[in-house]
Amino acid sequence: MNDKCDNKKKILVCCGTGCIANNSIEIYNKLNERLKNSDISVEPIIKATGCNGLCEKGPVVKIMPDDISYFKVSTNDVDEIIEKTIKNDITIDRLLYFDTNKKEKIKSHRDATFYKPQHKIALRNIGEIDPLIIEDYLEQDGYKALHKALFQMSPTEVIYEVEASHLRGRGGAGFPTGLKWRTCSKYDQYPKYIVCNGDEGDPGAFMDRSIMEGDPNTVIEGMIICGYAIESHKGFLYIRDEYELARKNMEIAIESARIHGYLGTNILNSGFDFDLEIVRGGGAFVCGESSALMASIEGNIGEPRAKYIRSVEKGLWNQPTVLNNVETWANIPPIILNGSSWFKEIGVEHNTGTKVFSLVGKVKNTGLVEVPMGTKLNTLVFEIGGGIIKDRPFKAVQTGGPSGGCIPKEHLDISLDFDSLNNIGSMMGSGGVIVMDDTTCMVELARYYMEFLSEESCGKCTTCREGINTMLKILTYITEGKGEIDDIDLLIQLGETITEASLCGLGKTSPNPVITSIKYFKDEYIDHIINKKCSAGVCKNLTSYSIEESICIGCGLCKRKCPVDAIIGSKKNPHVIDIKKCIKCGSCYSVCPTGAVIIGGAII
Amino acid sequence: MKIKIDGNYYEGNLGETLLELAIRNNIDIPNLCHKSGLIGQGRCRLCMVEVTEGTKTKIVSSCVFPIKNGIEVSTSTENIIKIRKDIIMLLLLRTPNNEYIKSLAEEYNVVPPTRFVDVNSKENCILCGLCVKACESMGTNAISLVNRGTTKAVSTPYDDASKDCIGCGACADVCPTNNIKLVDKNNERNIWNKKFNLVPCSRCGKYYTTEQAINYVNKKLNTNEEPLCDSCKRKIIGEKFKESCQNIY
Numbered sequence: 001m002n003d004k005c006d007n008k009k010k011i012l013v014c015c016g017t018g019c020i021a022n023n024s025i026e027i028y029n030k031l032n033e034r035l036k037n038s039d040i041s042v043e044p045i046i047k048a049t050g051c052n053g054l055c056e057k058g059p060v061v062k063i064m065p066d067d068i069s070y071f072k073v074s075t076n077d078v079d080e081i082i083e084k085t086i087k088n089d090i091t092i093d094r095l096l097y098f099d100t101n102k103k104e105k106i107k108s109h110r111d112a113t114f115y116k117p118q119h120k121i122a123l124r125n126i127g128e129i130d131p132l133i134i135e136d137y138l139e140q141d142g143y144k145a146l147h148k149a150l151f152q153m154s155p156t157e158v159i160y161e162v163e164a165s166h167l168r169g170r171g172g173a174g175f176p177t178g179l180k181w182r183t184c185s186k187y188d189q190y191p192k193y194i195v196c197n198g199d200e201g202d203p204g205a206f207m208d209r210s211i212m213e214g215d216p217n218t219v220i221e222g223m224i225i226c227g228y229a230i231e232s233h234k235g236f237l238y239i240r241d242e243y244e245l246a247r248k249n250m251e252i253a254i255e256s257a258r259i260h261g262y263l264g265t266n267i268l269n270s271g272f273d274f275d276l277e278i279v280r281g282g283g284a285f286v287c288g289e290s291s292a293l294m295a296s297i298e299g300n301i302g303e304p305r306a307k308y309i310r311s312v313e314k315g316l317w318n319q320p321t322v323l324n325n326v327e328t329w330a331n332i333p334p335i336i337l338n339g340s341s342w343f344k345e346i347g348v349e350h351n352t353g354t355k356v357f358s359l360v361g362k363v364k365n366t367g368l369v370e371v372p373m374g375t376k377l378n379t380l381v382f383e384i385g386g387g388i389i390k391d392r393p394f395k396a397v398q399t400g401g402p403s404g405g406c407i408p409k410e411h412l413d414i415s416l417d418f419d420s421l422n423n424i425g426s427m428m429g430s431g432g433v434i435v436m437d438d439t440t441c442m443v444e445l446a447r448y449y450m451e452f453l454s455e456e457s458c459g460k461c462t463t464c465r466e467g468i469n470t471m472l473k474i475l476t477y478i479t480e481g482k483g484e485i486d487d488i489d490l491l492i493q494l495g496e497t498i499t500e501a502s503l504c505g506l507g508k509t510s511p512n513p514v515i516t517s518i519k520y521f522k523d524e525y526i527d528h529i530i531n532k533k534c535s536a537g538v539c540k541n542l543t544s545y546s547i548e549e550s551i552c553i554g555c556g557l558c559k560r561k562c563p564v565d566a567i568i569g570s571k572k573n574p575h576v577i578d579i580k581k582c583i584k585c586g587s588c589y590s591v592c593p594t595g596a597v598i599i600g601g602a603i604i
Numbered sequence: 605m606k607i608k609i610d611g612n613y614y615e616g617n618l619g620e621t622l623l624e625l626a627i628r629n630n631i632d633i634p635n636l637c638h639k640s641g642l643i644g645q646g647r648c649r650l651c652m653v654e655v656t657e658g659t660k661t662k663i664v665s666s667c668v669f670p671i672k673n674g675i676e677v678s679t680s681t682e683n684i685i686k687i688r689k690d691i692i693m694l695l696l697l698r699t700p701n702n703e704y705i706k707s708l709a710e711e712y713n714v715v716p717p718t719r720f721v722d723v724n725s726k727e728n729c730i731l732c733g734l735c736v737k738a739c740e741s742m743g744t745n746a747i748s749l750v751n752r753g754t755t756k757a758v759s760t761p762y763d764d765a766s767k768d769c770i771g772c773g774a775c776a777d778v779c780p781t782n783n784i785k786l787v788d789k790n791n792e793r794n795i796w797n798k799k800f801n802l803v804p805c806s807r808c809g810k811y812y813t814t815e816q817a818i819n820y821v822n823k824k825l826n827t828n829e830e831p832l833c834d835s836c837k838r839k840i841i842g843e844k845f846k847e848s849c850q851n852i853y
Contacts, residue, residue, distance in 0.1 A: 284752055301749060306646045306668040459731065459749075459756030462649050466694035469754050473720050482719075490717060497690040500663050500683070501649045 008045060009086055010064040014127060015048035016213055017206075017245055018055030023075065024048075027059055030078045040087060047130040049214065054114060054367040055206075057097065062109070062127070069109035070095035100364045100386040114365045114384055119346060121354050122170075122207075122330040123370045126214035131249050134256040137217040143262055145333035149225045150270040158229040158336065159185060165340035166352040167332075171197055171288075171325030172400065172429040173505065174351075174418035180322055184312035185230040187320040194223050194235035195316065195323040197293060201240065201285040202401030203452070205432035207356040207368055208326035212239065212246035215330065216253035220276065222332030224262065226322055227274040235274065236316070238293050240281040250278060285456035289504050290323045292458060303460045304504035325430070327356055348374035351417035355428070361398075361435035362389050373417045377407065380416065381435055392437040396520070400429025402449045402456075403509035405516030406442065425516045427509065441538035442521040443528050447475035449513040457506065464507030467498040471514060481541040481602055483529040488518060533601025540584045544600045547588075549574040551596035558588035558597060579603060605673035610680070622666035622677065623651050633666055633679050634688060634708075636695075636780050637732035642741060644668040647733050648695075652687050654678040663687070689714050695730050697721060702728045704781045728783035731756055735775035735784060743824065744768050747775060747796065765798035771814035805833035807840075 013019075013028040031046050054060065057071040063085055070081065073095060084090040096105040101113040109115055120126075129136035137143070149158050163178025184192065196219060200208040211219065223235045239247050254276050257263045265273045279297050286292045287302040294316050296302040315321025331353060335343050344352050351373040357380065360366045364386035371380065377397060381387070388394050396406040405426030407414065414420050418428050436445070450472040459465040471494055474487050495511030502508045518525060527533050534542035547558070547567075552574040559567040559575060566582040569575030574596075577588070589597040607616045609631055616625045621644050626633050636648040644667035651666045656676040663684070666677075678684065692705070692714045699705050700721050709716070731749070735758055739747050746769035750759045760766035771793050776786040786795045791811045793800040802811035803818060812833040822828055832840065 286752065302752075303749075306665060308664065308669055455753045455755075457753045459752045459754070460733075461647055462691055462694055462730070465731070465753065465756065466698050467690075470694060470697055470720065477719070484719070494690065494694075497687050501652050501665075501687050501691065503646055503649070503665070 009066070010062075011046045011081075011086070012049045012062040012064065012127065013046060014058060014060040014062075016055065016058075016210060019058035019060060020245070022059045022072075024059035024073075026075050027061065027073055027078060030075050031082070034078060034082055035086075038082065040082070047136070048132075049127045049130060054097075054109070054365065056366045060109075060127070061095075067108040067110065069097060069107075071097050101383065113386065114367070114369075117375065117379055117384055118370050119354050119372050120370050121334050121343075121346070122211060122218075122327050122356055123215075123368065124334070125218065126210060129215065131214050131216055132252050134217060134253070134260055137215070141337060142217055142333075143221055143260075145336035146221050146224055146262065147268065149228055149336055150268060150272060153336075155185070155229045155231065158225060161336060161340050162229075162332065163340075165335045165343040166350065167328065167335060167343065168351070168418060169325060170327035170331070170355065170431070172427065174428060177324060177328055180312055180324075181226060181230055183310070184320045184322045187313055189320055190231070191234060191319055192230055192232040193316040193319055193321040194227050194230075194232050195290075195294065195297070195321060196223060196235065196237045196329055197288060197290065197323055197325045198237055198239040198243070198246065199281045199288040199293060200243075200326070200430060201288050201456075202430050202432045204360045204434055205358045205401060205430045207358055207431055209240075209243050209246050210368055211326050211330050212243065213249050216246075216250045217257065218333055219250075219326055219329045220253060220257050220263070222324075222329035223276065224267065224274050225332055225336055226324075226329075228272055230320075230322060232322070233273045233275070235276045236279050236297055237276060238279045238281055238287070238297060241283050247278060247280070254278070284458065286458040286504075286506055289506055291504065293323070294321065301458075303458045304506070306503060327431075347372045348415065348417060350419060355416065355431055357416070357431045357433045359385050359433050359435070361433075362392070362437040362440075363387065363435045364389055371416070374415045376412075377414050377416055378412045380433065381412070385435065388435065388437050392439070395436045395438050395440055396442065398426075398434040398436065398445070398513070399432065400427035400509075400512070401432045402452050403427075403506060403512050404429045404432070405512040406436075406445070406520060407516075408520040425512065425519060427512070439536050439538070441479075441534050441536040442517040442524050443475065443534070444479050444536075444538045446514045446517045447472065447479050450475055450510075453506070453510045457510070458504075461501075461503040461507060463498045463501045464503065464510060467494055467502070467507075468510050470494060471498075471511065475514070478525065478528050479534075479539045479542070481528075481532050481539075483525075485526075485529055487529065488522070488525055491515075492518065527601075531601050535599060537584070537586050537589060537599040542602045543584050544579060544603045545577050545582060545584065545586070545589060546579075546598050546600055547575050547577055548596045548598050551594050553594055553596070555593065557591050557593065561587040561591045563587065605671065607671055607673075607675060607677065609677040616671045620671055622653065622655070622664070622669045622671050625671055626666065626679070631679060635667060636730060637734060638667045639734055639737070639778055642734065642737040642778070645733055645737065648691070648730065650688060650691050652684060652691075654681050654684055688712060693717075698725075699727045699730060699781065700725050702730075702781050702783075705730065728781050729758060730781055730783075731758070732780060733758075734778040734780065738774040738778045742770075742772060742774055744770055744772070744820070746770075760796050763797070766796060769796050769798050770816040770820045771795055771798065771800035772817040772820070773813075803831050805836050806830040807832060807836040 059073050061070045061073045097112050099106050099112050106112045125140050159181050167177045168174040282296045282302050284302045287296045289304045292302045292304040311321045347353050354370050354372050356370045359369050396408050398406050421428050454468045454472050457464045477483050495515045498511050499508050532542050537543045554572040564581050566578045567575050605616045607614050614629050633651050635651040637645045646665045646668040653666045655664050692709050692712050693716050695705050696709050696716045746766040773786050776784040791802045800814035803815050804811050810833050
């Protein structure tokens, strides 16, 4: 390697779904075109990478080795980037990341409070490599773990290593991965199968998509290692049908892995055979449930079955099967390569390693976040997330997707791990974290999740199908102002039955949003039912707006914002809302600089 | 193997489900989606019981639970009765005007919350899936459960007349809520939007089944038997039995 090579600048353009939607492909193309026709002495390499996590601030362009990250880049910035940063090493301040905690512009994204507390294992290569070029993955120690497993370890040793790492399934339930592998390896029934669950369906969660798009090879490597460990020669990747880019990148990665001898017969001359097949998801949320997923691969209706006999014994086509989630697979190569003791150092006891969360909702910084297990919720919301938008009061966090639970202010110091979350009635789920402020109505939120689940329940068992639907009816009554006080008890009663008597995990956990919101926000339910008031101003039947005369400064902002001209008043004089005209959109409430607009209950 | 149910011991066979064992011993566990001869489904959830294995107690659906040596079963704890009542209430909310579900509710003293009852409901299907299982067992697979969530239903492909349906009526026969409409009129049968010509019994002349059903069975069993209605078939078997008895004594 000569000096010229060391001087090479690398331009990394994020080409994850979020950034592509914001035109990053055009930026990539324009950069290529401009550099081709230029006389730049340093040779830049442009790479289309996977998602960097800060999707909201995309498209993201990184310049290495200077480690400069530009956010919200547009095609108009391309010439300036080449002229200043590439040619003359001048940083463009305008495109730098503004850290809301530090209140300053930051050159390297690594220094931002959003990234600092993060520890990347599953996402280690994402945003750093081109997912379509296997050499990029190899440069980052890719397939070294497979080498190690095949030539330096016995299948039993591989299982032991995974077991010793205490890795737990990242799909939600947190079942010990090593134990799953060990149990499956004990059955002398062949063929055995390996499945990757890529049917990510929780609203707001996108870590699996990001891994499949940005680093498909790590999933492939993890699956091959498991195949070797449990003597399986065939794996399936069940990928959600909406994830077109993930499927495409996965297909290309599988093909190049075959060409390089990592998949197929006699892998790396070891005598071990293993191959992968992609299965397109059927489009149902419930197919993320392992037994429904397997039914779907077999070509049957995506309905779960009772798991009194586990999939490790009788899974796909009644053969022993190991099914893990995308993020779990991504953790396998580093564990094998670096050893279980390295992995165990990260995180807390019984909850080792890291977890990827997708932080969304009313926080300043949203995106994918990978932190050690046991990180406090506080850190996630206020440090990494930068706090609540407009610094409004924090109300609750919903973790674990639609069948997770809400966590109120008093539990903000909870440790983010499987057990602590379960203890307070929520769950880890796939790692979705939705932050809510005081403008969220908890009753409406519970109703919304029940509506989602009533549509997404497979409908097989009575308790889940009819139970959720009945809970939805009750909650709709409450949000419409037709609730009665006994409804709360009925919700709890039904919630218990659904939890105890439903067939699968989706059904069993479905009452969580209702039960936890009743537990932590019962006042709000009572307010809806007795006082006919929705203090968040969300349930229209239970909301009215008025202007407090003594606070109003007569600025006229609300009057201008009102879409139906329901506000009257002259400059510098208190304004009044005409209730007959008001459509309760809340525009006046959010625009008022003095807080003079007040939310009241239903006007009867 | 020995299984303890509500304090008494019963001998279980390997591969048997808990519900099958209970039915064999006349232990009452209510159920809607089970039928002997058809494999357990775990849909209706009415057959939930408590199973204690070592120190662990869990609630299982007995129609799909494979029995294990040494387990202890309680079929009517306070919690199980509460779950049963809730499930019947949920079914009643789905099919408030179905006679069978109404009688079940009466038997278990279930009164639904009136505010949530649709008094004009014409729904009679509880989605137990027995009809689909019966059709599957016949080998015809003409009907299936379709859609999911609140829109789940039983239907033929695209709700059209199915080319696979032979009009045998097995689906209507197993339906616990009498939801499947099988209409025999003027020597014609109407089922699942399909019309069939009925065939008379070669003995009594009663029009009792479809030509397709007879052909299907003959082809499947590789026979060519004369068409006989159920009661004539029974009569003939009875006569044969009587004859053979007379030969013995």
